[in-house]
Amino acid sequence: MLDGKVVFVTGAARGIGLGISQAVLEAGGRVAMGDLDAANLEEARKQLLLETGKPEADVYTTGLNVTEESSVGRALSAAEKHFGQLDGLVNNAGVIRMGPNIDTRVEDWNFQFEVNVTGTYICCNAFAARLDHAGRGGAIVNLASNAGKVGYPNMAAYNASKAAIISLTRTLAAEWADRNINVNAVCPGGVNTPMLMDVAKSIGERTGEDPEALVKTMVPAQLGRHIQPIEIGRTVVFLLSDDAAIIRGQSINIDGGDTPY
Ligand SMILES: NC(=O)c1ccc[n+]([C@@H]2O[C@H](COP(=O)([O-])OP(=O)(O)OC[C@H]3O[C@@H](n4cnc5c(N)ncnc54)[C@H](O)[C@@H]3O)[C@@H](O)[C@H]2O)c1
Secondary structure, X not given: OOOOOEEEEEOOOOHHHHHHXXXXXHOOOEEEEEEOOHHHHHHHHHHHHHHHOOOHHHEEEEEOOOOOHHHHHHHHHHXXXXXXXXXXXXXXXXXXOOOOHHHOOHHHHHHHHHHHHHHHHHHHHHHHHHHHHHOOOEEEEEEOOOHHHHOOOOOHHHHHXXXXXXXXXXXXXXXXXXXXXXXXXXXXXXXXXXXHHHHHHHHHHHHOOOHXXXXXXXXXXXXXXXXXXXXXXXXXXXXXXXXXXXXXXXXEEEOOOOOOO
């Protein structure tokens, strides 16, 4: 489905970013994986090559901090140099800090906006500038969340940051249509990743519940099981493909039916 296309995935060292990277390779694409966590990134690279049997040249890894323009610029340029082109960007890097809104420190609020929203904005602009320069079109998929629609308690900053992603996605789709850059978002829920475990731990600290038991209950009701990162990856791959040209500016729920709007 991706036929040699090059996709840059942020926050790719684990969880959903790793699942998306695997799905890109499965679909015949090539992947550039960026993350803050260099050790995890190297492990992820080895794991992907082993599991997919793809040539080493199809997987490029680079250090990346999405909140720093210079880091993003370096990482995208290095990936473009390695592959000779860029076609897709997946803004997956994200963070959550749980807690009642009344107790949320401004630092924690700002941190989540900085990574989730400002990071996405920086990466989108840097990617679009490179495509403009190369005279090419492309596609962007942003990781929002069903939290950006539902508004779950005790995670107001995260919810609001994901709602901002939904709005940014809609705006950039309209603004960049004449650049031939298609922009969509996905809204997952209940995906089996380290972030979901962090959420369970944080709830457990307040309620005294066992995080291991809690995380088992955090499954989409209709599906009755956790969503796996590779399943998110396969939807993202479709949105990156030419077949998705008729889907534009959307934020699509991929949460096992939990959010009906
Ligand atoms: N897990 C879920 O149920 C779920 C549901 C909805 C949305 N999401 C979203 O999906 C995305 C991935 O979630 P996950 O569960 O895989 O998270 P995760 O915490 O397991 O992985 C996130 C990755 O992003 C990296 N990262 C964090 N800050 C970074 C930065 N400044 N620059 C570069 N990399 C950075 C981390 O090192 C980590 O490897 C996030 O945007 C998250 O909000 C997750």
